[in-house]
Amino acid sequence: DESTLITVSTEKQTLLVPLKSILYIEVLGHQLTYHTRDSGAVSARQTISYAEAQLKRGGFVRCHRSFLVNLQYVRKFRTDRLTLADGTELPIGRKYTRAFCEAFDRYYLGKGAMG
Secondary structure (H helix, E strand, O other): OHHHEEEEEOOOOEEEEEHHHEEEEEEEOOEEEEEEOOOEEEEEEOOHHHHHHHHHHHOEEEEEOOEEEEHHHEEEEOOOEEEEOOOOEEEOOHHHHHHHHHHHHHHHHOOOOOO
16 A cells, blocks of 8 residues: 555665655755664665654654654653564654654554554
């Protein structure tokens, strides 16, 4: 199903990456790194705003100016930090705390209980 894929164009190829396999996305300059469950990290020359626009429908939320996270993999969080299912810890920027908490609640309340 195409709605569950995102197009990631690297210097040498264009990949179709399943949304459900992306743990989080990190930005450094104009380089985005898609950290995936299945195929490690894939880097592309894109902006985080571009990725955010493409991924909003897929349960992703900005938790920091440098990170977009897939809510499906968030296992716990405090006001300044979250932990993913694989043990990765990411910061939650003060500017993003409220929006992150609201998105987390909407995501999990919409699915019943957190599994």
